[in-house]
Amino acid sequence: xxxxxxLVTTLLLSLPVHAANIALIIDDMGYRKQDVEAxxxxxxxTFAILPxxxxxxxxxxxxxxxxxxxxxHMPMEALAGNRLGPGALTASMDNQAIQNTLNDAxxxxxxxxxxxxxxGSKLTQLTLPMQATMAFLRQQQLFFIDSRxxxxxxxxKIATRxxxxxxxxxxxxxxxxxxxxxxxxxxRLVRIARxxxxxxxxxxxxxxxxSFLQQQLPKLQDMQIQLIPVSRLMQEKALAMTESxxxxxxxxxx
Numbered sequence: 001x002x003x004x005x006x007l008v009t010t011l012l013l014s015l016p017v018h019a020a021n022i023a024l025i026i027d028d029m030g031y032r033k034q035d036v037e038a039x040x041x042x043x044x045x046t047f048a049i050l051p052x053x054x055x056x057x058x059x060x061x062x063x064x065x066x067x068x069x070x071x072x073h074m075p076m077e078a079l080a081g082n083r084l085g086p087g088a089l090t091a092s093m094d095n096q097a098i099q100n101t102l103n104d105a106x107x108x109x110x111x112x113x114x115x116x117x118x119x120g121s122k123l124t125q126l127t128l129p130m131q132a133t134m135a136f137l138r139q140q141q142l143f144f145i146d147s148r149x150x151x152x153x154x155x156x157k158i159a160t161r162x163x164x165x166x167x168x169x170x171x172x173x174x175x176x177x178x179x180x181x182x183x184x185x186x187x188r189l190v191r192i193a194r195x196x197x198x199x200x201x202x203x204x205x206x207x208x209x210x211s212f213l214q215q216q217l218p219k220l221q222d223m224q225i226q227l228i229p230v231s232r233l234m235q236e237k238a239l240a241m242t243e244s245x246x247x248x249x250x251x252x253x254x
Contacts, residue, residue, distance in 0.1 A: 020193035022220065023200045023230040024213075025116065025145070025169070027073055030056040030109075035205040039066065041213060046230040048073035048116050048202075051105035052086035064111040069229045071145070072105055072112040076120030078149070089123055089133070098132040106140065113231055114143035116169075116202075117155070124153040134162035143234040145169065147202060165238040169200045177208040186216055193225055198233055 025046045026038050030053030038047065039062060046069040049056050063070045075088035084090075087105045089098055106112060115137060123129050124146065137144055137159070146155045146168035159166035171189040174182055186201075193199035203209050220227055 019224040020190075020196075021198045021226050021228045021233065022189060022193050023198070023228050023233045024217075025071065025200065025202045025230060026205055027116070027118065027147070027202055028204050029059050029073070030054070032205070034207070035059070036062075037207070037210050038205040039063070041210065042217060042227060043068045044227045044229050045213075045217075046071060048118075049109045049112070050075065050085060050118060051108040053108075056108045057110060060109045060111050069113060069231045070109065070111045071230070072109045072115045072142075073118045074102070074105060074115050074120075075118045076123035078119040078123075079121045082119055084119065089120075089129060091123060091126055091129060093129065095128070095132040095135075098129060099136045102133065102136045112142070114145060114234065116145040117147045117149065119149055120147065120153075121150040124155045125150060127154060127158065130155050130158040131162070134159050134164050137164045138162050143238070145200065145230065145234075160241070163241065165234050165241060167200065167233070167237055169202045171199070171201045173201050173203040174206060174209040174212075177206050179208075179212065182209065182212045183216075186212075190220075190223060190225060198236075200230065200233070 023046065025048050027048045028050060029035050029038065029047045030050040033055065035055065043066050047059065047063045048071040049060050050073045060070050075084040077084065077088065077090040087101060089101055093101065117124060143165040144155065144159045146153055148168045156166050156168055170192045171185050173185045189199050189201045203213065217227060
């Protein structure tokens with residue numbers, strides 16, 4: 001018995017200890033041929049692919065072949081009236097138009113297991129479009145990650161109400177594509193992960209960003225931080241939602 005205990009203890013001590021997890025999403029994949037350089041990043045890095053773009057389907061299939069998580073990066077109307085690109089959701093659409101548009105977008109990004117918004121500072125504040133979006137995601141069994149382009153977003157609350165596993169990003173890494181800014185944002189992401197156990201960062205396939213990440217991501221292990229696919233984090237969210245529903249169902253059952 002003492003020998004078995006010793007062997008188990010030795011095994012546990014030999015396993016890597018991770019103080020926290022980071023999930024990293026590369027947004028805006030699909031427009032540019034040079035975005036293919038992002039495929040050199042670790043397979044744990046998730047790709048959020050814009051629909052109906054020149055490489056949307058090709059990149060989605062290539063990512064899946066690497067066993068990499070794929071998300072639909074869905075264009076949504078912004079307050080500033082930014083150019084949205086093809087297949088965007090707008091406030092003028094009714095429920096059916098929103099769901100048809102989402103369905104067409106999903107067809108162009110095969111293997112997608114979730115959705116995050118591209119822009120959307122206007123749309124994510126609006127109840128009816130978000131309800132239509134979450135109804136679609138629930139039907140398709142997809143999760144939702146709010147890119148948080150506005151502090152007034154209602155998306156997460158409505159997703160929870162519809163039973164859609166959801167969360168939001170904590171840090172944009174590369175609003176400015178210079179070493180000093182990206183390092184400060186990366187350090188912030190690490191601090192958040194250590195404080196809350198999990199953190200989500202979003203970056204883009206800029207050459208400067210990819211070079212920075214190639215240098216920084218291998219350092220996470222020495223920091224006792226694990227880089228995880230976003231699906232792993234969302235599985236925990238889905239389990240927590242299921243347990244919450246079960247607890248509420250059992251209230252007053254005695």
